[in-house]
Amino acid sequence: MKPSLTVTFLGTGTSQGIPVIGSDHPVCQSTDLRDKRLRVSVLLQWKDKSYVVDCGPDFRQQMLRTGVSRLDGILLTHEHSDHTAGLDDIRPFYFRQGEIPFYAEQRVFDALHDRFAYIFETVNKYPGAPAIREELIAKGQSFELDQMSITPVEVLHGDLPVLGFRVGDFVYLTDAKTMSEDQRKLIRGCEVLVVNALRKEPHYTHFNLDEALEFVADIQPRQAYFTHISHLMGFHAQVDNELPDHVNLAYDGLTITI
Template identity: 45%
Template sequence: MLRLTFLGTGTSQGVPMIGCNCEVCRSHDSRDKRLRSSVMIERFDSAPGKRPADELPQQPAHAMYPRPVGADARIVIDAGPDFRYQMLREGVKTLDAILLTHEHKDHIAGIDDIRAFNYFEGRAVPIYATERVGRAVRKDFDYAFAENRYPGAPEIDLRTIRQNEPFDVAGFHVIPISGRHYLLPVTGYRIGALAYLTDFNGIDDRQLDKLWGVDVLVINALRYEKHISHFTVDEAVEISRRVHARRTYLTHMSHQIGLYADKKDTLPAGVEFAWDGLRIEIE
């Protein structure tokens, strides 16, 4: 069984946005508070006690969760500026790897905070990225790669992935999905019946084929109006239809998406707005 946890579902600025006085940014609904986008994927080789969907935790985003028990493997996709708080909120104590989608700061700025995992697990954290994204990590965190590394600097085990070559991480079989983020190539990932695409605004048919029949599709939907580098809600829904995803969750949303409570019932069947802390179980 896989368990997907939404660590953050907000666009690069997060929601609320600094200085904004709109009704979404002023909302007290925890589902309108969106940290920078990231997901955690855990695998339970022997399924824990199955809970019906309505018993899934519905705590507000700022509550502390008990530690997820007994996961056999745990990875996250992206480590943005909210990574530290997201790890604390979810009570994460061990992390097998991080997969990166691209090098924008809202997806990599939190890498320095892997130091706790270095310390407690006594090893470098494997970080999987394409060659270009790896170069950006080396540049942005140059002190972690220095010849005489400062003691206490993060220990990063950078591993290069290639566009069309599936790879294995901590027992997960991972299929990279390539897309476009305006002019920047971006990588999504399919792991079993789950796929995670963020910061896409274009994908070609060969890559779409890799998503065919996915059970859970997570896909970025910034807002309703057309955008130069992100799918809109309608574009995300269209991709979901084309690949026949059974359940689709929208992420990387801006405050322009509107209040969760107002908008949650406006999507077609099988498509939902994700929110921070939402957990999905996938057989």
């Protein structure tokens, strides 16, 4: 019997977050907490295990919000800063636990070696730096984490391949613009789908709202949530009310169980 999965949305915003620094856009001025969006990430918990997908620049704040004191691993979708810039903030977990397993493609690890060279130093390494254990993964090659099946699936973020993850009957995709039919087959009919929907206007590397709705109609999950949302999408309360019954905008702090 597969364990139940609890998903907490740590951040549901795009690369700048909401509010955007210095912006006087009405959404950035909103007092609705659902319009306050940290950079995109989710916490996955089953049994006594806790995994995070992506560790962006708000990682520290997100971990403090959830009260998580132990982290069993981090899965990375791709190397962009809004998904990896919080890497150094794994230090409290590292000091308590030792090396933290990271699951990513080789290209992503190569980028981390360039950006965080001091973490991967082997000679005279700074004693306050954390360490990670690199676990290579590839699209379509399933693996198991603590009795939970994980299948990496690939989307294209413009021309950049990005991994999403099917975790049991839950699918998490971010930074998607296109997805091939062979990869869609790996997720079609899932229980819950989370996918990016940046704004209503078209964008060259992200689904806009209409494209995300078309994608949901093709995949046919029981329930879908949109994430990686820009202030240009509009107010949460208004947009969410306009969506089909089985589709919602996610918001920071939302927790669901599958």
